[in-house]
Amino acid sequence: MSGKFELKKAKDGQFHFNLLATNGQVILSSEMYKAKDSALNGIESVRKNSQREGAFETKTSSNDKHYFLLMATNGQVVGQSQMYASAASCKSGIESVQKNAPSAVIDDQTS
Structure with a gap:
């Protein structure tokens, strides 16, 4: 089984997605989008930018947890990871x- 994008609709009507690894764990979450098409464009951006050199920025939170951001070429955040206990697990x-x-x-759960 390969990973999948779960596309969801929030209670307020906005759309968002999670990228799940083969084990079902969420490895990347998107921002909220007003339109479904925008969320689908976000998924395509993750596909493209995940393969681009220098697209990932690693960060450390105030409680010393590690996480990463996936950035588009225009500098916008395309997705954010969960918090990791170590830099190695973040990598x-x-x-x-x-x-x-x-x-x-894409597992479309918006209907």
């Missing part, structure tokens, strides 16, 4: 996005 999360995003199917 593994990036590698999982790089591996799973290009071929991940």
Whole structure:
């Protein structure tokens, strides 16, 4: 089984998606989008940018947890990871996005 994008609709009517690894764990979450087409464009941006050199920025939160941001070429955040206990596990999360995003199917749960 490959990874998948879960496209969802929030209670306020906005759209968002999560990229799940083959084990079902969320490895990347999107921002909220007003339109479904915008969320689908966000998924395509994740597919493209996950393969681009320098697209990932690693960060450390105020409680010393590690996370990463996936950036578009225009500098906008395309997605954010969960919090990781170590820098090594954060790096593994990036590698999982790089591996799973290009071929991940879209599971549209908005209907």
